[in-house]
Amino acid sequence: xxxxxxxxxxxNIFKILMIFSILIVVGSLILIFTVIVFNGVSSISIEMLxxxxxxxxxxxxxxxxxxxxIVGSLLLAIPATAIAFLIGICIALYLxxxxxxxxxxxxxxxxxDILWGVPSIIYGIFCMTIMIALGMxxxxxxxxIALTLLEIxxxxxxxxxxxxxxxxxxxxxxxxxxxxxxxxxxxVVRRQALPGIIAGVLLGLGRGIGDAxxxxxxxxxxxxxxxxxxQSTAALPTMILNLLSMPDPxxxxxxxxxxxVLLIIVxxxxxxxxxxxxxxxxxxxx
Amino acid sequence: xxNIHIETKNLxxxxxxNHVLKNVNIxxxxxxxxxxxxxxGCGKTTLLKSFNRxxxxxxxxxxxxxxxxxxxxxxDHKGSDIPDIRKKMGLLSQKPSPLPMxxxxxxxxxxxxxxxxxxxxxxEIVKHCLKEAGLWDEVKDRLHEPATRLSAGQQQRLCLAxxxxxxxxxxxxxxxxxxxxPISAQQIEKLLLKLKKEYTVVLVTHTLRQAKRVADYLIxxxxxxxVEEGSSHDFFNNPKDPRTKAYLEGEIS
Amino acid sequence: MxxxxxxxxxxxxxxxxxxxxxxxxxxxxxxxxxxxxxYIIEDQSITKLLFSSTWKPRSGEFGxxxxxVGTIIVTSLAMIISIPISLLTAIYIVEYxxxxxxxxxxxxxxxxxxxxxxxxxxxxxxVFVPLVRDVIAPFFGEYNSSGFSIFTxxxxxxxxxxxxxxxxxxxxxxxxxxxxxxxxxxxxxxKWETVKKxxxxxxxxxxxxxxxxxxxxxxxxxxxxxxxxxxxxKIPSSLFSQGQTLASIIAQNYIDVMSLPxxxxxxxxxxxxxxxxxxxxNLLGFLVLRKARSRWDY
Numbered sequence: 001x002x003x004x005x006x007x008x009x010x011x012n013i014f015k016i017l018m019i020f021s022i023l024i025v026v027g028s029l030i031l032i033f034t035v036i037v038f039n040g041v042s043s044i045s046i047e048m049l050x051x052x053x054x055x056x057x058x059x060x061x062x063x064x065x066x067x068x069x070i071v072g073s074l075l076l077a078i079p080a081t082a083i084a085f086l087i088g089i090c091i092a093l094y095l096x097x098x099x100x101x102x103x104x105x106x107x108x109x110x111x112x113d114i115l116w117g118v119p120s121i122i123y124g125i126f127c128m129t130i131m132i133a134l135g136m137x138x139x140x141x142x143x144x145i146a147l148t149l150l151e152i153x154x155x156x157x158x159x160x161x162x163x164x165x166x167x168x169x170x171x172x173x174x175x176x177x178x179x180x181x182x183x184x185x186x187x188v189v190r191r192q193a194l195p196g197i198i199a200g201v202l203l204g205l206g207r208g209i210g211d212a213x214x215x216x217x218x219x220x221x222x223x224x225x226x227x228x229x230x231q232s233t234a235a236l237p238t239m240i241l242n243l244l245s246m247p248d249p250x251x252x253x254x255x256x257x258x259x260x261v262l263l264i265i266v267x268x269x270x271x272x273x274x275x276x277x278x279x280x281x282x283x284x285x286x
Numbered sequence: 287x288x289n290i291h292i293e294t295k296n297l298x299x300x301x302x303x304n305h306v307l308k309n310v311n312i313x314x315x316x317x318x319x320x321x322x323x324x325x326x327g328c329g330k331t332t333l334l335k336s337f338n339r340x341x342x343x344x345x346x347x348x349x350x351x352x353x354x355x356x357x358x359x360x361x362d363h364k365g366s367d368i369p370d371i372r373k374k375m376g377l378l379s380q381k382p383s384p385l386p387m388x389x390x391x392x393x394x395x396x397x398x399x400x401x402x403x404x405x406x407x408x409x410e411i412v413k414h415c416l417k418e419a420g421l422w423d424e425v426k427d428r429l430h431e432p433a434t435r436l437s438a439g440q441q442q443r444l445c446l447a448x449x450x451x452x453x454x455x456x457x458x459x460x461x462x463x464x465x466x467x468p469i470s471a472q473q474i475e476k477l478l479l480k481l482k483k484e485y486t487v488v489l490v491t492h493t494l495r496q497a498k499r500v501a502d503y504l505i506x507x508x509x510x511x512x513v514e515e516g517s518s519h520d521f522f523n524n525p526k527d528p529r530t531k532a533y534l535e536g537e538i539s
Numbered sequence: 540m541x542x543x544x545x546x547x548x549x550x551x552x553x554x555x556x557x558x559x560x561x562x563x564x565x566x567x568x569x570x571x572x573x574x575x576x577x578y579i580i581e582d583q584s585i586t587k588l589l590f591s592s593t594w595k596p597r598s599g600e601f602g603x604x605x606x607x608v609g610t611i612i613v614t615s616l617a618m619i620i621s622i623p624i625s626l627l628t629a630i631y632i633v634e635y636x637x638x639x640x641x642x643x644x645x646x647x648x649x650x651x652x653x654x655x656x657x658x659x660x661x662x663x664x665x666v667f668v669p670l671v672r673d674v675i676a677p678f679f680g681e682y683n684s685s686g687f688s689i690f691t692x693x694x695x696x697x698x699x700x701x702x703x704x705x706x707x708x709x710x711x712x713x714x715x716x717x718x719x720x721x722x723x724x725x726x727x728x729x730k731w732e733t734v735k736k737x738x739x740x741x742x743x744x745x746x747x748x749x750x751x752x753x754x755x756x757x758x759x760x761x762x763x764x765x766x767x768x769x770x771x772x773k774i775p776s777s778l779f780s781q782g783q784t785l786a787s788i789i790a791q792n793y794i795d796v797m798s799l800p801x802x803x804x805x806x807x808x809x810x811x812x813x814x815x816x817x818x819x820x821n822l823l824g825f826l827v828l829r830k831a832r833s834r835w836d837y
Contacts, residue, residue, distance in 0.1 A: 007731075011731035011732075014627070014731060017627055019631070021624040021627035022631050022644070025701050026644070028651070029647055032654060032658065035665055035666055036658060087560075087561070090553065090554045091554070091557055094551075094554035094555060094557070107562070108561065110821075110825055111562045111565045113821060114565065114822075115561075117752065117820075119760070119761060119813055119817065121759070121761045121786055122810050124789075125572070125807055126571055128796075129571055132803065152564075156561070210653075210654075213761040213786075213790065216762075216790060216793065217789075217793050237762070241657065241762070244664065262655060262657070263654070266654065267653075270650055270653050
């Protein structure tokens with residue numbers, strides 16, 4: 001059975017390569033976590049979390065903390081996610097077969113997919129162009145707009161996909177009981193697609209907090225927690241970049257602490273997403 | 287006395303913590319058509335797929351007992367022998383499943399894996415098998431088209447051709463006509479009747495009428511247990527177990 | 540009009556408006572990018588922008604050739620590293636791993652996907668830069684590399700691309716009907732042969748789409764790349780020399796936009812190139828998927 005042995009040899013070689021590959025992938029994640037956690041934990045302190053930065057923050061040791069960046073990131077991401085959700089759910093519901101011609105809905109899905117793949121810096125450029133044209137300066141407002149644009153495709157397509165998976169039978173039962181299209185859309189579909197919707201929204205939120213490129217050009221920087229939507233603000237990702245560009249290694253190590261905080265926040269959102277999705281799946285009919 | 291091709295001894299299969307097959311002891315006669323019948327969900331397909339160790343690919347499965355083919359317990363064999371064990375048994379699924387390649391490549395698939403045959407030899411084999419499956423005339427001009435373009439009935443006959451191309455000894459058929467229109471179903475049944483002269487055919491079916499039409503030997507499986515087995519004549523005219531009688535009369539289905 | 544019907548009508552029309560708005564955004568962005576680029580195009584001419592390799596904004600030089608070359612090299616290298624590893628991982632997850640391993644790996648991949656690019660960049664800054672400088676570059680005979688290089692950027696990019704390709708491929712492989720795999724195994728094929736000849740072919744469109752998406756991500760990644768690539772706009776002389784990509788050049792130069800007016804238009808032009816390339820790749824992916832689906836309709 002010579003040929004059989006060759007065939008298994010080939011399989012075994014590839015099995016070894018597969019194990020290698022999976023070790024590389026898992027290893028990368030472990031590497032990232034270890035590096036950020038190690039370096040972050042050693043640089044972090046209570047002041048860093050509870051104080052805002054002062055000008056000295058970027059020049060030498062001490063000088064306050066990252067509170068303005070934490071609050072700034074939240075003030076950017078939460079409104080952006082909320083608006084993107086509202087817009088997204090309207091679009092996703094409208095894309096369902098009952099409302100429009102499939103050709104149009106496929107075209108819109110294609111547009112959304114392209115927008116999803118667009119590098120986030122493009123949203124930054126787009127908002128920056130408008131900002132300059134209007135003669136305005138970097139602010140919370142444009143950051144929120146940029147993040148909203150970034151999140152719309154993500155949230156919309158997630159919701160769209162989960163609504164698509166609602167079995168046709170459910171919708172048909174609802175119609176036969178006399179609901180209008182709109183009512184069916186809202187009531188029946190919402191429950192069934194809930195896990196997917198939650199996952200999509202939290203995915204968008206995580207993106208909104210972590211993305212640097214879209215806010216880099218639009219948000220500026222500030223040592224204070226913004227009190228108006230027209231003020232510039234600090235944000236966690238931009239703070240990391242600014243700290244890292246300083247020559248003093250003591251200052252650079254603060255970037256590790258900020259990155260650590262950012263990673264924890266993103267991880268936290270991911271865990272919440274998983275838990276909520278599991279919980280809401282109990283309403284879902286398979 | 288009939289020749290026995292496949293024999294199971296105390297076969298037990300537990301799948302996802304469900305005891306699907308309970309102490310199954312059966313003998314499948316050679317070169318005859320044996321039908322495994324019974325209500326849905328009673329383990330018929332599981333029994334069928336245990337014969338060629340196809341159950342191995344599922345998670346959460348525990349198999350114990352013996353399955354004896356050609357005097358060997360196939361459950362004893364280690365992984366590297368399994369492809370050869372499987373080669374002896376062709377499979378025809380419920381849902382026609384042409385491989386994602388041309389009609390020619392579908393039929394030649396098995397031979398290409400196992401041997402190095404020349405193009406002429408492969409051409410011969412493909413032609414022969416498609417003729418056996420009654421498909422040659424319909425596809426001879428488009429052998430290199432994707433197999434997915436065929437109708438369901440044609441696809442099923444293609445799967446049959448593909449299965450016999452590796453010269454198996456047994457044909458395992460899992461409700462092969464349930465997804466087909468009546469005409470295609472009839473064609474498949476005719477083919478099976480022809481093929482049972484050369485191969486041992488094991489057919490899972492949940493239509494009694496089909497079993498009546500084609501089977502030589504019957505095995506009645508009810509909730510994972512073998513209730514009764516026997517030749518077609520004995521089974522339909524003299525059922526011994528009350529459950530068999532109930533099934534034949536349509537009280538349970 | 541009946542109240543419910545009225546609500547239905549308003550609700551439907553509102554959704555329509557918002558949906559048109561979304562398609563509109565796409566064209567609005569394209570329009571803004573085009574009009575914003577016109578200034579620099581008139582000033583410099585497209586050939587000079589694309590084929591000169593001198594980038595000195597303060598002197599009015601906006602040649603992007605070095606940047607374009609850098610982008611091609613970084614992206615290709617990242618894909619060359621990432622594709623085989625991702626495919627093998629995906630196959631392993633679907634076909635060869637135990638249920639328990641699958642349950643652990645899944646969250647791993649999801650988390651990898653959610654890590655922000657700054658964090659990836661920081662990690663590359665801390666670990667890969669010294670690694671390239673002290674170990675990898677000297678291994679290939681380069682002793683002068685600062686560690687900030689094309690290679691370093693490609694390295695971190697390949698890791699960022701893993702989750703995309705892996706999760707899409709896993710989805711495609713899982714979608715292959717089990718009857719197909721059973722059919723192949725039943726004629727005596729080994730599991731690997733089934734994967735090679737059946738699973739891959741049946742999920743071909745999904746795999747291609749995964750690769751195209753991964754490519755788009757690698758191509759457009761701005762932050763992590765700008766942190767480790769060295770930011771030199773010349774044509775790179777080796778894998779271990781510093782370079783620049785189309786995405787990272789924007790991050791690097793945006794600060795000077797207010798003081799150098801032509802720079803704003805130049806960066807918008809770069810943005811336009813990015814947008815158009817991503818657009819072309821997505822369209823390609825869409826067309827490939829459609830054509831392949833019509834051929835293998837599972």
